[in-house]
Amino acid sequence: MRGFGELEAVVMDRVWDSPETITVREVFEALKTTRDIAYTTVMSTMDNLHRKGWLARERKGKAFLYWPTLTREEYSARLMRDALDTGGDPGVVLTRFLEQMTDDESHRLRGVFQRWASKETD
Secondary structure (H helix, E strand, O other): OOOOHHHHHHHHHHHHHHOOOOOHHHHHHHOOOOOOOHHHHHHHHHHHHHHOOEEEEEOOOOOOEEOOOOOHHHHHHHHHHHHHHOOHHHHHHHHHHHOOOOOHOOOOOOHHHHHHHHHOOO
């Protein structure tokens, strides 16, 4: 699995940040405040994300309503899984990952492991 391209990532962030479904127009209006972008570029990007399976959509009148097929966290977990599968020796990859963690991240990871381990013993 490949990560998103730069514009795909920006669009997906807008979709993930939306509490409900979102239209191309809404994404375009949000993006045009920070970048020079055409409506058709946003429309094409969202259509591509739909074809790739990252966005689902439903027609409402002349427009489509879009929503993500995975949460941001599920997507990130898939990227992590892919990194373990394709990054060489998984033990070395995990070691390098852990070496880059902050103390706060390490603390949170320990908590996740403890909760996960307690579920396994129940």
